[in-house]
Amino acid sequence: MLWLQSTQPGSSPLPAGGLGTLCLGSPIRRRAATTDAQGTVLGPPELTAEPGRQRYQVWYRDLTGPGGSAMSRVSDAVVVDLQ
Secondary structure, eight states: OEEEEESSEEEEEOSTTOBSEEEEOSSOEEEOOEEOTTOOEEEOOOOOOOSEEEEEEEEEEETTOGGGOOEEEEOOOEEEEEO
8 A cells, every 4th residue: 555645636547457546736745654464554654744735645556356366456646735
């Protein structure tokens, strides 16, 4: 699971048959999330950023894809105005 952050909007389909649209534009920063030993996300990463409009999206691996295969997906994007 990757937490992604950008100040720019975008619209790019995921490569290699992934489902969803990456709604962030360049430059994109990766943010690490805290997980337990089983890989369960315990909370979002520390989101430090400059004041202004920030966009966040999660890119993850879905183990329940078509035919039982794993596939890449993204969450909906969230826009946050930081002060």
